[in-house]
Amino acid sequence: MNGKIKNIVVLFLAAISIVVLAGCGNSSNEKTVKIGITGSDNRVWNAVAKKVKKDGIKIKLVEFSDYNQPNTALDQGETDLNAFQTVYFMDNWNKTHHTHIVSIGQTDIAPMALYSKKLKSLSELKDGDKIAIPNDPTNEGRALDLLVSANLITLKKAALPTVKDIKTNPKHLKISQLDAAQTARSLNDEAAAVVNSGVASDAKLDPKTAIYTEKVTAKSKPYVNVISANEKDKNNPTYKKIVKAYQSDDIAKLTKKLYGNFQVPAWNYKILQ
Structure with a gap:
């Protein structure tokens, strides 16, 4: 084999190697999926990410600081999915913002709870005490329903109650509305606050210390958390x-291990079926 032919063969083999390597590099076709979340407790999602990695799916979590941002980002294509909201919140968001966001699967239901740094039980609430609740429509209504179930107030009939729908308030509680993310911080000033599970987790509040926790029943279906997509x-x-x-x-078992009864897998929770 003369030098010229040898060089051609070498170049040919090199070209084949490049093609083969390129093919191997693309064989996995890894797809990155951006998922919008609120809160910084990513332990369950990190476990999910490990499970789907074998399918060539890379999950990238995008953290948001309040409940107004994730759906906007999803609608604008900045994220592919989100996992932070209840069915009720999503439906209300669509009506208000004229978006087309849908649930593609249930995750869990996380009961809201009434926390206090000053009180150890509901019976210690005094006349005129201040209570903070979230100010977005769905969480406000849910928080008010919690106060009803705790026998603190009664409400007029309303599909989505607000403080204006309070019918009776025997203890003359002063109910203030704050951004959901601020409710836990208000505990230094207020007698108590109704706090979402994720916000409570970020604030290092122990669910076991809550003075009242939302009851999970068949009526809780609108408050099931979902994975949402356009x-x-x-x-x-x-x-x-x-x-x-x-x-x-295994994700259901992990959720149970991490959160006990304070964050319950909804897809196999019989009371919600």
């Missing part, structure tokens, strides 16, 4: 794999 993506096979990975026995 309607056009509801049948995306990659997103369905993420939902399937989340709704698995």
Whole structure:
């Protein structure tokens, strides 16, 4: 083999190697899926990310500081999915903002709770005490329903109650409305506050110290947390794999281990079926 032919053969083999390597590099076709969340406790989602990695799916969590940002980011295509909201919140958001965001799968239900740094029980609430609740429509209504179930107030009939719908308030409680993320911080000033589970977790509040916790019943279905997508993506096979990975026995066991009865897997929780 003369030098010229040898050089051609070498170049040919090198070209084949490059093609083969390129093919190997693309064989996994890893897909990155951005998921908007609130709060910084990512332990369950980190476990889900490990499960779907074998399917060539890379989950990238995008943290938001309040409940107004994740749906805006999803609607504008800045994220692919989000997992922070209840069915009720999502439906209300769509009506208010004319968006088309849908649920593609249930995750869990996280009861709201009434916390206090000054009181150890409901019976210690005094006449005129101040209580903070979230100010967004769905969480405000949910918080008021919690106060009803705690026998602190009664409400007029309303699909989505506000403080204006309070019918009776025997203790003359002064109920203030704050951004949900601020409710835990208000405990230094208020007698008590109704706090969402994720906000309580970020604030290092122990659910066991809550002076009252929301009851989970069949009526709690609107408050089940979901994985949401834009309607056009509801049948995306990659997103369905993420939902399937989340709704698995090992993730249910992990949720139970981490949160006990304060964050319950909704997809197999009989009372919600």
